Amino acid sequence: MQTPAASFGIRPARTPDVRAIRRLAAPLVEQRVLVAKEAVAYYESIQEFLVAEDAAAELVGFGALHVMWEDLAEIRTLATSPAARGSGVGSALLKALLDRAQELGAAQVFCLTFEVDFFTRHGFEVMEDQSAIDPEVYAELLRSPDEGVAEFLDLARVKPNTLGNTRMIRLLES
Secondary structure, eight states: OOOOGGGEEEEEOOGGGHHHHHHHHHHHHHTTSSOOOOHHHHHHTGGGEEEEEETTSOEEEEEEEEEEETTEEEEEEEEEOGGGTTTTHHHHHHHHHHHHHHHHTOSEEEEEESOHHHHHHTTOEEOOOSTTSOHHHHHHHTTOOOHHHHHHHTOGGGGGGOOSOEEEEEEOOO
């Protein structure tokens, strides 16, 4: 069943959404498309999430924006239900997350993804290295215990744990 693009809304996630987010994420975690997270990790970062819900108030997608530095943010855990794929839900969530990044002052947004074509259509480019990152910022980011930051920096310690996805980045308009 395809969800028509006009029949969903996007809003900030709330703690009662965590169960539905985890339910939608579970098959993608099994397929190693998303990283497995404990329920507590979703609750701790719920303020980073936006959700898409259909006309029946069922969750059909979700995504998070994690600020990494003064001008750098990461799109995390962006996914839609199988029924909503191809209906514009993912694009709408991504646009809302990019708008949020811009509102927060981020000049660039990073993601790790298997959906290279999707993110390319939305202005992201494959990231070859961190040469665009100021050396002082790089040194500060090295202090972060966050695995997403380690992935962004392409640190050897995360190599055994990576899913084999592609690092991508997009510069936001000022």
